[in-house]
Amino acid sequence: MKQKEISPVRLLLRWAGPEKKWLIGSVLCAFGSGLLAITAYLGLYRLMDAVLSGACTPAVIADCAVFVMAGTVGRMVLLGASGVLSHKGAYGALFRVRCMVTEHLAKVPLGALDERSTGAVKTVLNEDIEKLELFLAHNLPEFVAYLTGPVVIFLYLLSVNVPLALVSLLPLPLAGIVMGVIFGRMKGILEDANRSLVSFNSVMIEYVSGMRLIKAYNMGSRSFQKFSHAISEENRIWNLVTHKTAPPYAAFLLLVECGMLLMIPAGGLMFLRGSVSASVFLLFAYVGGMYLTEILPLQKMSTTFAQALSGVGKVREILELPVFEGGGPFPEDHGIELDHVTFSYDGKTDVLRDCSLSVKQGEKVALVGVSGAGKSTIIQLISRFYDTTKGEVRIGGRNVRDIRYEDLLAHISIVFQKTFLTRDSVLENIRMGTQATLEQVREAARLAQIDDFILSLPQGYDTKVGAMGSRFSGGERQRIAIARAILKDAPILILDEATSAADPENQVEIDRAIENLCRGKTVLIVAHRLGAVKMCDKVAVVEDHTITCCGTHAEVLEQNSYYRKAWADYRAARSITYSVKGGQDDDK
Numbered sequence: 001m002k003q004k005e006i007s008p009v010r011l012l013l014r015w016a017g018p019e020k021k022w023l024i025g026s027v028l029c030a031f032g033s034g035l036l037a038i039t040a041y042l043g044l045y046r047l048m049d050a051v052l053s054g055a056c057t058p059a060v061i062a063d064c065a066v067f068v069m070a071g072t073v074g075r076m077v078l079l080g081a082s083g084v085l086s087h088k089g090a091y092g093a094l095f096r097v098r099c100m101v102t103e104h105l106a107k108v109p110l111g112a113l114d115e116r117s118t119g120a121v122k123t124v125l126n127e128d129i130e131k132l133e134l135f136l137a138h139n140l141p142e143f144v145a146y147l148t149g150p151v152v153i154f155l156y157l158l159s160v161n162v163p164l165a166l167v168s169l170l171p172l173p174l175a176g177i178v179m180g181v182i183f184g185r186m187k188g189i190l191e192d193a194n195r196s197l198v199s200f201n202s203v204m205i206e207y208v209s210g211m212r213l214i215k216a217y218n219m220g221s222r223s224f225q226k227f228s229h230a231i232s233e234e235n236r237i238w239n240l241v242t243h244k245t246a247p248p249y250a251a252f253l254l255l256v257e258c259g260m261l262l263m264i265p266a267g268g269l270m271f272l273r274g275s276v277s278a279s280v281f282l283l284f285a286y287v288g289g290m291y292l293t294e295i296l297p298l299q300k301m302s303t304t305f306a307q308a309l310s311g312v313g314k315v316r317e318i319l320e321l322p323v324f325e326g327g328g329p330f331p332e333d334h335g336i337e338l339d340h341v342t343f344s345y346d347g348k349t350d351v352l353r354d355c356s357l358s359v360k361q362g363e364k365v366a367l368v369g370v371s372g373a374g375k376s377t378i379i380q381l382i383s384r385f386y387d388t389t390k391g392e393v394r395i396g397g398r399n400v401r402d403i404r405y406e407d408l409l410a411h412i413s414i415v416f417q418k419t420f421l422t423r424d425s426v427l428e429n430i431r432m433g434t435q436a437t438l439e440q441v442r443e444a445a446r447l448a449q450i451d452d453f454i455l456s457l458p459q460g461y462d463t464k465v466g467a468m469g470s471r472f473s474g475g476e477r478q479r480i481a482i483a484r485a486i487l488k489d490a491p492i493l494i495l496d497e498a499t500s501a502a503d504p505e506n507q508v509e510i511d512r513a514i515e516n517l518c519r520g521k522t523v524l525i526v527a528h529r530l531g532a533v534k535m536c537d538k539v540a541v542v543e544d545h546t547i548t549c550c551g552t553h554a555e556v557l558e559q560n561s562y563y564r565k566a567w568a569d570y571r572a573a574r575s576i577t578y579s580v581k582g583g584q585d586d587d588k
């Protein structure tokens with residue numbers, strides 16, 4: 001979606017979608033409330049006129065009182081209604097924007113997200129989108145209400161006496177210029193304020209999620225230093241805001257409040273010359289000198305409006321990240337092919353170079369190689385987390401770029417090395433948004449060898465992972481991930497096998513779960529343990545940025561020296577015996 005040419009305000013209203021009707025209702029109420037601002041002044045003028053002309057009867061006083069009261073109550077009621085409607089519309093719009101951003105993020109290639117820290121994305125989803133509420137729920141209706149009042153009063157004054165009405169308007173252009181200055185200064189500083197907030201969020205997320213590491217290495221004071229730097233930067237920026245905006249703000253207040261200083265001499269002069277009546281003089285002296293103060297709240301808006309604009313900018317940046325679009329359906333054939341693939345994460349260093357591999361439908365292939373060789377990178381290219389720099393990744397003979405992205409993801413199950421559990425029930429963690437029944441979920445969990453464990457939890461499948469998350473062992477987490485993949489039942493399975501050695505009992509269960517998972521699928525396993533190779537038809541060795549050898553275990557053992565050595569080391573490690581004080585072997 002090309003959104004560059006649209007102004008931020010129009011863009012925001014477009015994002016609001018159907019919620020706009022509440023916002024329009026709110027603006028109309030605000031307008032009505034602004035119009036009613038005149039009633040108090042009209043009532044006052046009528047009263048003054050009656051007093052000065054000697055026609056002030058109890059009926060006139062009662063009339064004025066009822067008129068002013070009705071106007072004031074009406075104004076407040078409309079203002080309240082406007083607030084209710086604007087908040088309804090604003091929170092609906094915020095919900096829509098958050099959904100748009102999260103849906104968009106799901107379609108954005110990981111490469112584009114890698115450039116942003118978790119803190120930066122969190123700032124957009126939380127703080128920046130929240131700023132939009134300021135504009136929609138407050139600025140928009142208040143702008144209309146606070147501007148309508150003075151405009152209507154000015155028009156009324158104009159109808160009473162043109163020269164005096166024009167004099168009453170003199171401070172306005174000056175106040176407008178000063179407001180522009182405040183706005184301009186805020187806009188410049190807000191960029192820095194945003195940067196500092198993003199950095200503060202990143203430090204906070206790093207601190208909280210790295211708590212174990214911080215404790216293990218006693219890094220508390222160092223981390224706090226990062227924290228205190230981030231806080232003092234926030235402090236510095238907001239001091240700067242005060243420093244830069246306080247003088248123009250004082251000037252703005254002075255200009256808006258100085259109406260009476262102008263109106264008393266100007267109106268007085270005209271009254272003494274007999275050009276205006278006493279009541280007109282008093283009307284202008286009081287109302288003409290006061291009505292501009294109605295726009296005072298607009299000044300506060302300059303800050304929040306600038307913040308809202310910057311929020312729109314940040315959201316727009318995310319929504320304009322390119323996504324994978326187009327493409328055809330997922331092919332019937334599920335064979336995978338890497339054809340002379342070259343890939344670099346940073347555009348400078350090739351992680352893979354001229355790398356080719358062929359996995360037939362239903363075949364199970366293990367990727368082996370030293371740490372950092374590029375095994376995980378290969379599986380990320382197949383699932384199109386990234387696009388190749390050169391060469392093609394094909395499924396069923398079709399370039400993955402030509403397969404609809406949602407379709408591609410729907411037909412590939414990935415079990416990552418590290419299992420991420422959401423703050424939901426175990427049931428929902430296995431379901432992962434599907435409509436599977438409890439029985440289907442349990443069947444998947446049974447095959448993943450985790451059903452018994454889940455039933456032993458306090459609330460079984462309804463146990464919240466949020467509260468128990470840290471209680472799950474690595475092996476249990478992995479079996480939950482395997483249950484997810486079994487339930488998804490995609491024809492292609494990618495398994496980034498966990499490196500953390502589970503205890504032997506757990507490992508047997510995991511292997512059994514993986515065996516169930518792999519049945520009938522095209523499988524690619526990143527084999528961090530050579531033991532995993534046993535369940536595969538073929539082995540591919542990743543070394544020197546490419547796949548140097550691919551074949552059956554026996555063939556690769558014969559042809560590839562790295563694999564031979566890796567197996568020799570693996571066997572040697574397994575044959576190590578442990579003895580206590582020269583006694584009998586405890587473990588063979």
Ligand SMILES: Nc1ncnc2c1ncn2[C@@H]1O[C@H](COP(=O)(O)OP(=O)(O)OP(=O)(O)O)[C@@H](O)[C@H]1O
Pocket residue numbers: 114345346351369370371372373374375376377378526528
């Ligand atoms: N997001 C990334 N940005 C930049 N470089 C990366 C990224 N992910 C991995 N790399 C680098 O790419 C190279 C290959 O990494 P990869 O994770 O594919 O290796 P691997 O063979 O799976 O390693 P391991 O067995 O340790 O998991 C490494 O040098 C790694 O540092």
